[in-house]
Amino acid sequence: MDVSRQEQGLADAVERGPRARTRRLMLETATRLMQGGAIPSVTEVAEAAQVSRATAYRYFPTQAALVHAVVDEALGPILEWRSDSFDAEKRTRDLFGSAMPRIDAFEATFRAALKLSLDQWAARQAGTFGPEPPFTRGHRIDLLRDAIAPLRGQVPEAAFDRLAKALSLLFGIEALVVLKDIWGVDAEETRSITEWAATALVRAVAAQAAWPEDRS
Numbered sequence: 001m002d003v004s005r006q007e008q009g010l011a012d013a014v015e016r017g018p019r020a021r022t023r024r025l026m027l028e029t030a031t032r033l034m035q036g037g038a039i040p041s042v043t044e045v046a047e048a049a050q051v052s053r054a055t056a057y058r059y060f061p062t063q064a065a066l067v068h069a070v071v072d073e074a075l076g077p078i079l080e081w082r083s084d085s086f087d088a089e090k091r092t093r094d095l096f097g098s099a100m101p102r103i104d105a106f107e108a109t110f111r112a113a114l115k116l117s118l119d120q121w122a123a124r125q126a127g128t129f130g131p132e133p134p135f136t137r138g139h140r141i142d143l144l145r146d147a148i149a150p151l152r153g154q155v156p157e158a159a160f161d162r163l164a165k166a167l168s169l170l171f172g173i174e175a176l177v178v179l180k181d182i183w184g185v186d187a188e189e190t191r192s193i194t195e196w197a198a199t200a201l202v203r204a205v206a207a208q209a210a211w212p213e214d215r216s
Contacts, residue, residue, distance in 0.1 A: 023059050025049050030070045034109040039116050042066055063116070064135040071113050071137075074106035081143060088150040089202045095147045096171065096195040103173060104187045110173035113137070140171050148202060154209035163205045170194045170201075 029049040033040040041063050046056035060066035072079065078099045083091040103110060116135050123129035144167045152160055169175070179190045
């Protein structure tokens with residue numbers, strides 16, 4: 001059904017209204033806290049934003065929901081990444097080149113989110129995790145599959161799937177943690193290493209598609 005201009009105008013007004021401003025205030029407050037290294041609860045964000053707890057929980061019923069929203073906000077343009085190239089290696093290089101600087105800029109936020117994920121895993125292992133929905137991650141799956149999409153149908157599906165999973169080891173905050181904390185490299189070298197390793201993996205798998213032609 002087509003939406004009339006009047007109806008669309010009303011919808012836009014609601015998005016810009018008090019509810020949107022309150023949600024934005026909470027997201028900005030939570031982002032500031034997470035960029036400071038904290039993993040705030042909904043109550044802590046409400047207090048810092050000077051919003052009532054009842055109001056805060058209407059927007060974000062759980063800590064996981066709050067952190068999800070902050071992470072999506074931090075990812076920003078990464079979630080909108082698209083490429084018109086038909087070259088998987090070029091697409092992968094473009095994705096890493098555009099995404100890793102953003103991840104580095106919000107490093108503290110992503111580290112806090114990773115810590116929450118690890119804390120919840122530990123609680124589940126100990127049998128102390130409560131009824132709150134778990135914090136889950138997975139944006140990289142679709143992004144990486146999209147980056148190497150030109151290889152789909154050119155290499156065995158198992159190879160395509162394995163490549164996407166291998167690339168996921170290089171894409172995200174985990175790669176920054178390893179390279180910065182263990183190797184002591186700076187942000188620029190971190191980006192260079194992850195992009196180099198990712199394109200090397202893609203190049204190796206893409207070569208499989210050319211082997212039959214090379215042998216003929």
